[in-house]
Amino acid sequence: MAWAGRVQTAALLGCVLWLAAPVLLRSDFRLAYVTEHSLYTCKCVQGMAPCGVINSSQCECKDHPFSVLRRPDGSGILWAATEQLTVWYTSPLNVALLLNNSEVRHLSLVKCNSVAGKAASYDYFTVQRLERLTVSYPSWRPGQSHDITLGRDDGPAYQEKEARMAIIATAVLTGKSSLKAYTVQTKVDGKGMFPFPYLSASKVTLPEASSMYVTFLY
Template sequence: MMTLLGHIGFIALYCVLCLVMPTLLRGEFTLAYVREHSLFICVCTQDLVACSVINSSECDCVDHPLSTPQQAHGPSTVQYKRLTVWYTSPLNVARLLNNSDVRHLVLVKCDPTEDKLPPLDHFVVRRLERLSVSYPFWRPGQIHDVVLGRDMGAQYHEEARIAVIHTTVLVGKAGLKAYTVKTEVDSKGTMSFPNVFMSPEGLPEMASMFVTFVY
């Protein structure tokens, strides 16, 4: 009897795993599509061709209202391990990502127009480890890939790090440059860069941190 129950239990477990495993193994691709008057956040079953049509059978998208510019010291609600951003509005991208928390950020400019520099000088991304930027309508096939902190030997597990990204990166550049410094931080999260504002909320207590400037 016990053997029969054990056999039935094994079959039941096998059936559950058959149903669940495809979901567990399926990689999720998180996409933010930022335009002048709209913002869509999509979770897709696989990577998409840059700036292609978003198919509802592959992606689950939610339309988010575009909010007012975030406060300089306020935390962002954007928190992802990996986030791809397609955009036609550099200003709204800077607003969306300022004080965000993203480990791997992919920026793709999805229109061939030459944009003016946004009124924001820079935006800050916390914990950023890798930045990929491309302009497929201007330079097809060219991708700028920056591993932040490599020049200082910063490790990926280093939590106390931020990236200060100049908004010229969003309007189109032939090349990207980055340099990293290690700076002291006081108990309020204030650094030695008076024009750089960062929300310390959610970051561990720290005496110093890596700051990478991308331009």
């Protein structure tokens, strides 16, 4: 009888785990929504149509104060070591402030209005460990999108390196008919300075490496 009870318990536990498996294995869709006056970060159970309605039954969102966009240490507020992030935005300036010095591997930028927006007060922002960038402007230029895999021009050696950084021109956020990229291997000194004029990064977030791959997107 005890043996039969254990069998029944094991079978019941297996059934519960089987039913729960789709929930446990389900990956989150991570979304940031950035406007001129608001900033939300969300975790959703599935992807959504670009610039659509954020369903509260499928997404858990946080409303952030705007003060987080100007952090004294220059570090990102997004999830640490984020694998994939989608950003819907109407303010290119605030997106650049939000993403600067963040760490995202696959980044999708979606412009949700049909105006160019304010030009940023600086020419570029940096994203660490970026491997793929997708940019689209569905409300402005329907059907036009850019999809770039970083480091493809540098061969297999790039994929083996953990230290990498993307330098993204802010003009990409306001709308471009074409998107170009090139990758170089370089060194960064202890102050976060690159061997390029007027180019630097926050030393707080830089990886400890004698050299790193830098990809320029413009």
